Amino acid sequence: MSEPTQTVADRAAVIHDKLLDRIHRRASHVFAVLMVVQWICGIVVSLVLSPRAWEGKVQSTHIHVYAAIFLGAAISSLPIALAVTRPAWVVTRHVVAVAQILWSALLIHLTGGRIETHFHVFGSLAFLAFLYRDWRILIGPTLGVAADHFIRGVFWPESVYGTPNASLLRFAEHAFWVVFEDAVLIVACIDSSRELRDGARRRAELEALAASVGHELRNPLASIRSATNYLTKKLGAGKDLDPKVAGMLAVIDREVERGGRIIADLMRYARARPPVAEPCPLRQLVDEAVASVPHDGIAIENHVPEDIPLLSVDRPQFRDVIVHLLRNGVEATSRQQPAHATNGTGNGNGTGNAPATNGAKGRVVVTAHGGGRSPWILKVIDDGIGIPAQSLPNIFDPLFTTKTTGTGLGLAIVDHVVRAHRGRVAVESFEGKGTTITVELPAIEAGPS
């Protein structure tokens, strides 16, 4: 392997940062929802436990109700705003952490200091640590709890310890339990961070290996191809070339081409990069993909409407998706050839395609609809041999294939790219009748995550 170690380390850092960013975003979104849930629970608790204050017969709304509504809204407001707009920021998770402990204090207050409500403190610390995997965000809440106990211990000791003459040992006892949990959570966070970094490094090394393999094999394959082309021209120029020799040369050329595809798939899968979206005319994209796929006598038809709205996707990646789908369709239809004679007799396919015409041995059709405010739906339909029912659950798994040749990475790449665009892929297939692969992308904000 010729990749310098520094490149692998840099790439590992990028992968690690990306993974951590995704973890932080997801955690922030979870806490945003939790802030709303806690606010609603606080209001319900106040309305159930202390809705009214009384002076004899005169009643008024209890201050707890106002506190639950307005103070609860204030506590939740900034964390929600940051979690929605800046979910991956450092300040966001620190604000979330402090707000979570403030909610503990408010809920303890609204429930009348119930011991059970104090569990919210310890549960919150655990949620924060396990969702964000950042032990530093425990500092704010821990200091907040300590400050609250210390200040109230000085001015209102009975509210904390139940006696006006609490010793310092009581403060230490309360602090001990929080510190104890913090210690466990910090160790867990550090372990988790180490696992993430190790995973990122392994991934970076895999990418480097794939790139190195590609580099090492590229030139030899190119040399073989050049030699094959030369021999084909030389042996065939002005003479009748022995069909067997011509066949062998074609085999070499075909297998070298297949080797190149395998290497390209490996490198593409190993080094999947985040999509960079741009507006793409889908029909044109399909035309480009059709032009780069060997037809093998199969008719590939582009039925994507001309006026379909522009699709916001990573152009090369999405073109690859269509290429893989078309290639699979062509190969499946080629293998179904005996049922698709040029006399047009079809096999009663279940996927809606009419029998092949114009001398083609079969058809692969690309259609699409939607876009704008509706989800995008792209379909690649073939009337090939279909996929066995027992294989359908695994067809998007890397290295899974029902063919005797191929890497089993094509549909895995399709699935990965589509999911990176926040879409999904579905397959409908009937053995002996054909396959329909449907790619769905979300509406209007359709684009990469």
Add this chain to the structure above:
Amino acid sequence: MRSAIESISLEPDARSSPFRSRVARRISKASRWWIAGGVALWGSAVLGGMGVLWAYSEAPGASADAPSRLPGGIDALRANADDKLSLIMLVHPQCPCSRASIAELSRVMGKVGDRVHARVFFLRPEGEAEGWEVSDLWKSAEAIPGVVVTSDPNGEKAAAFGAKTSGQVVLYDAEGELLFEGGITSARGHEGDNDGESRIVSLAREKAHASGEGAVHRSPVFGCGLFEEPRAER
């Protein structure tokens, strides 16, 4: 058509824009100040709100002015003369803070229930129908073993004991001398250890007698007003 071999690119993918992690992103100095200011403002607002809530929670109601001797009418309700103390609690049946007082009474009875006669009077203000005072608090008090729950029409018993705030407890010794007056919670509506409860338990365990020197134990009482009058300030 381009060969797959030729399409293998070993050059850095020009479209791989550097991953814009939080490290790669630069937040302008001005933005940082805005963020810090926003967080400080938010922190001040919520801490101020919590402060108001705590201040309310720690503000006691008006203290009682209990008679130094157990009023005779109450004494007549005791079955036999014995060395037990008399514990009376005055409660507004709708006061949410008194839920904690009832819970603390349950704890007291759990510790020294065999040493006290306990009675809880639930206020029924003038003009309210019979049964108005039978609330969840009444049922909770009734469920405490050893506690007798009685209605207090027009607040006569509350007035007799000088009680002004729901949750008020008065404790008399076996001879009917006042030992304790005050609340048995540490803050409004808050359960948990508190000075009043500790005092009552220790007095009951000692089978205390009034010292005759006028040393009555007192603690703040937290609850709604029993009558329509301003709450005394701390």
